[in-house]
Structure formats: structure tokens, C-alpha cells
Amino acid sequence: MTVPKNRPAVVLALAQGQTTGQAAKVGGVTGRTVLRWLEEDEFRQEVADTRTNLMRLAVGRLAAGAAKAVDTLVDALDTERGQARVQAAKVLLESSLALRESLDLEERIAALEAAEQDKGRR
Numbered sequence: 156m157t158v159p160k161n162r163p164a165v166v167l168a169l170a171q172g173q174t175t176g177q178a179a180k181v182g183g184v185t186g187r188t189v190l191r192w193l194e195e196d197e198f199r200q201e202v203a204d205t206r207t208n209l210m211r212l213a214v215g216r217l218a219a220g221a222a223k224a225v226d227t228l229v230d231a232l233d234t235e236r237g238q239a240r241v242q243a244a245k246v247l248l249e250s251s252l253a254l255r256e257s258l259d260l261e262e263r264i265a266a267l268e269a270a271e272q273d274k275g276r277r
Contacts, residue, residue, distance in 0.1 A: 170205035
């Protein structure tokens, strides 16, 4: 089966949380086409995989920023100013941990589902 060239744009839009109507507009297709694609297991899996990859990228960026956030917290110990910087560092660290936990859970669920599928094939 040949994949329409606009399909990856729709996959990305849906993975980013856009509505089916918004994704259709991005891909230059009708909303009905997007709904038809969403009926396909392969397409839904592609959207899920793309969303997982986007989450991995976000976690990576947060991890890179976490070092700066820790530096900010350490610097704040020596100064009475910088309340906003401390708050930003705190939020970044908390977000980093929450997203990491979410990604870990998603990967564990995917591994369990794959193992279950393998069991069903035997």
C-alpha cells in the first residue's frame, strides 16, 4: 500500500494534540479522510509512536535544562534575590520528573503489549 504524501503531516498534527479537523487542514485532506485513517490500526499506532517520540524529545530537552535548573537552585542559596528563577527551576525539575515517569510507564505498557501479542502468535 502506498502512503499518501500528506499522511505524515496528519500523523504529526494528531500526535501533537490537534483535532481531526485541524490535522485535516494541515494535511490538505478532508476531515472524513482523517477519520477513515483513524479506523486503521496501523495509522493509530503511527500516531501513538510519533507521540511517544515527541515525548522522548521533550524529556531529553527537559533533562538538558535540568542541569541549568540545578545550577540556578544552587546559586539561589547564595543570594536572596532570584525568586522567579528559583520557581522556574523548581517547575522545570518537577516537569522533568513527571514526564520521565510518564514516558517510563508508556514504554513499560508497550513492552507488555508486545509480549502479549507475541504470546498470541504462538
